[in-house]
Amino acid sequence: NAGVMQNPRHLVRRRGQEARLRCSPMKGHSHVYWYRQLPEEGLKFMVYLQKENIIDESGMPKERFSAEFPKEGPSILRIQQVVRGDSAAYFCASSPKQETQYFGPGTRLLVL
Amino acid sequence: AQSVSQHNHHVILSEAASLELGCNYSYGGTVNLFWYVQYPGQHLQLLLKYFSGDPLVKGIKGFEAEFIKSKFSFNLRKPSVQWSDTAEYFCAVNACSTGTASKLTFGTGTRLQVTL
Numbered sequence: 095n096a097g098v099m100q101n102p103r104h105l106v107r108r109r110g111q112e113a114r115l116r117c118s119p120m121k122g123h124s125h126v127y128w129y130r131q132l133p134e135e136g137l138k139f140m141v142y143l144q145k146e147n148i149i150d151e152s153g154m155p156k157e158r159f160s161a162e163f164p165k166e167g168p169s170i171l172r173i174q175q176v177v178r179g180d181s182a183a184y185f186c187a188s189s190p191k192q193e194t195q196y197f198g199p200g201t202r203l204l205v206l
Numbered sequence: 207a208q209s210v211s212q213h214n215h216h217v218i219l220s221e222a223a224s225l226e227l228g229c230n231y232s233y234g235g236t237v238n239l240f241w242y243v244q245y246p247g248q249h250l251q252l253l254l255k256y257f258s259g260d261p262l263v264k265g266i267k268g269f270e271a272e273f274i275k276s277k278f279s280f281n282l283r284k285p286s287v288q289w290s291d292t293a294e295y296f297c298a299v300n301a302c303s304t305g306t307a308s309k310l311t312f313g314t315g316t317r318l319q320v321t322l
Binding site for chain 2: 127129135136137138139142150152153185187194195196197198199200
C-alpha cells in the first residue's frame with residue numbers, strides 16, 4: 095500500500111509565477127489536509143478537503159492560494175503570483191474518516 | 207482555539223541517556239494527541255497517538271508518552287536514546303469530534319541531537 099505521494103518534491107519559481115503542488119492520498123483515504131512548514135517553525139494547517147469539497151480553509155491565506163480535491167485525480171494546492179515569503183515546505187496528509195493523518199514527503203518550494 | 211507548547215526547542219543528549227520531551231496543549235474540549243518525528247530530509251512519521259483508554263501509550267522505536275489530563279500534558283519519553291533518534295519531534299493535537307476528522311495543531315518542534 096503506497097503512502098501519501100506528493101510531487102514535485104522540489105519546485106523553484108520566480109516571483110510572480112504560479113506554483114502547483116500535487117498530493118495523492120493513500121488508497122482508501124478520502125480526507126486530505128495541507129500544511130505549510132516555514133523554516134525553523136512547526137507545521138501550520140492550511141486547508142482540509144474531502145472529495146470535491148473544501149471542509150475547512152481557515153488556515154489558507156485569503157489571496158493567491160487555492161486548493162481542490164476533484165472526484166478523479168490528486169489534490170492540488172495552487173499558489174498564484176508567488177512571492178519570496180511563500181518559500182516553505184508544503185506537506186499533504188491523508189486519513190480515512192476519524193483516523194490518524196499520514197503525511198507525504200512534502201514539496202519544498204523556493205521562490206527566487 | 208487550540209494551541210500546543212513544546213518548551214524544549216533543542217535538546218542534546220549522549221547515547222543511552224534518558225529522554226523526556228514536554229508537550230502541553232490548550233483546548234476546552236476532548237482531544238486526540240500525537241507525536242510525530244521528522245528525520246533529517248524526510249517527512250513526518252507517526253511515533254504514537256492517544257485517542258482514549260490507557261493514558262500511557264507505547265509507540266514505535268521504544269518511545270512512549272503519558273497523557274495527564276489534569277496537566278494538559280502529553281510528554282514523550284524514551285529510557286535510552288540512540289544516535290539514530292536524532293531528529294525533530296512534533297507534538298500535535300486535534301479536537302475529538304463526531305463524524306469527521308479535524309485539523310492538527312502542531313507545536314513548534316523539539317530538535318533532538320544525540321551524540322556518540
